[in-house]
Amino acid sequence: MLRELSTIKPRRLRADAARNRERVLEAAKIVLGAGGPDASLEAVAREAGVGIGTLYRHFPTREALFEAVYRREVEQLVEFAGQMADNPAPVVALRRWLHASVEFVATKKGMVAALAIVASGSTELAVYSSERLTGAVGGLMNRGIAAGDLRDDVSPGDVLRMLVALCYGSDAPGWQENVLRLLDVFVDGLCRVPGSAAA
Incomplete structure (x- = not known):
């Protein structure tokens, strides 16, 4: 039973991570389109509804x-x-x-x-x-x-x-x-x- 749970949890996290990545990309298109290269990455994170740490985990720069x-x-x-x-x-x-x-x-x-x-x-x-x-x-x-x-x-x-x-x-x-x-x-x-x- 424990083995089954351990295989389910990582899949859920990977799916969540993929969704978060897509949300960040969609938000970045909007924010960068309006603000150009000086647009705030914090603004991108807010638009995506994720924390800034989540953004940096996917996109370190x-x-x-x-x-x-x-x-x-x-x-x-x-x-x-x-x-x-x-x-x-x-x-x-x-x-x-x-x-x-x-x-x-x-x-x-x-x-x-x-x-x-x-x-x-x-x-x-x-x-x-x-x-x-x-x-x-x-x-x-x-x-x-x-x-x-x-x-x-x-x-x-x-x-x-x-x-x-x-x-x-x-x-x-x-x-x-x-x-x-x-x-x-x-x-x-x-x-x-x-x-x-x-x-």
Whole structure:
């Protein structure tokens, strides 16, 4: 009986720790987005509803927290690409993923100074991000190419460079709506059949 209890307790703690880590990451996205690299880690802990000691157990440095937030956002985009792979219309799936990426970039723009601290000291993070996102958009594009819906002379890297250029080209009010409109024009240009990018 004691042996059974000893095996249950660690599993519960691991689950609690995983939940706390996710709460810290979600809170950090909000707080860092508003306050940048000078945002208080105590504020992150308060937003997450955990003690500062819990935050430091998961993320011993400010940079470790910034990097974890960024990686989590990238992985969510990769997961969304996997969900979009089930969409029977490959062009619609690609467009929806690109639209979701604009929201990701909007979040990053709020944290750009914080992320710069991490990125300046780690090319590994840039390589990780590029590889994961290129693979995600490449998978969606390959479905469209195989179906005969998309041109095959534009690379996933081209699409990501276009996305970044559009998103970081302006900070004016309403920039997201403008970028989404231009993305639709771009996706129309990728289509072999005009109008097949419609949702």
